[in-house]
Amino acid sequence: MTVRSFLSLVEIRTKLASMIPFFLGSVYVVFRFQQFQIANFILMFVSLLTFDLFTTAMNNYYDFKKAQKKEGYGYQEHNAIVKFGLKESTVVALIITLFITAVGTGMWLVFNTGIVVFLVGGLSFCVGILYSFGPIPISRMPLGELFSGLFMGFVIIFVSIFIHVGDQLVLLTFDQQFMDVHINVLEVLLILFISIPAILGISNIMLANNICDMDEDVENKRYTLPVYIGKDYALILFRWIYYVSFLDLIVLLFLKVNPLIVLLILLTLIPIKKNIAAFMKQQTKQHTFGLAVQNFLITNMARILVLSVAVVMAL
Secondary structure (H helix, E strand, O other), X not given: OOHHHHHHHOOHHHHHXXXXXXXXXXXXXXXXXXXXOHHHHHHHHHHHHHHHHHHHHHHHHHHHHHOOOOOOHXXXXXXXHHHOOOOHHHHHHHHHXXXXXXXXXXXXXXXXXXXXXHHHHHHHHHHHHHHHOOOOOHHHOOOHHHHHHHHHHHHHHHHHHHHHHHHHOEXXXXXXXXXXXXXXXXXXXXXXXXXXXXXXXXXXHHHHHHHHOHXXXXXOOOOOHHHHHOHHHHHHHHHHHHHHOOHHHHHHHHOOOOOHHHHHHHXXXXXXXXXXXXXHHOOOOOOOHHHHHHHHHHHHHHHHHHHHHHHHHHO
């Protein structure tokens, strides 16, 4: 397996979907709590990246094994196993290696931070596996957008903050047969609002992918959300998700959590509207799917940049 085939198999260009929420949470925790644990940051980075690589490689392997249409862009070009003639044994060995690395660094992080990361991280691992594997994978159902958005958006940001502040967000205590859970509801809700652009942006990446693949998905018995609601309604949903993602700016300004400088983020509406218009005209994997990824990068990188400036200004 060459570097090029590996990067294609794990779809390295899509890893920003998990890395950007991680960095957004890391910047937010410094801005909000003025705390940062470098060792925990590195452990989560490695575990998160390798698990994301694992799920993508497994998803491509599973699509390769389950494919009923064995011609066309989706199979011959998009699936790296076919495109590069990769051996199944090599792909399986890679998948196992990535999984072991993700679990190992994840357990190390749990040792450093506590049971909350184990519970939330374990749930995320299970969802990640079920997303691509099993009798009816989540990716083949109309729930892919919901699960990918919540777990890659909110959960990643929550954990990336928790590993630095721990008990200030959630505290679990055990007393013989009982477990007490104490949640800082205000801070968790604020994290949810901070996560909205990531949640919706990731959901729209999945939605755009499924819109582009509608014909092949039907042939391969992948009954995704666009297949259920139709392309017209899927495109309407795609457009409005981006506009809703800006509501968090208003809420967080009203709550005096975000500084006024975040209003600069509204400027990103200009390129986002342009990309939306282009996608509405043509929906293909080759030409316009990347616009959904661009919109995700624009909306969330702008927030990371603005919060980073706010952190520097507060020094």
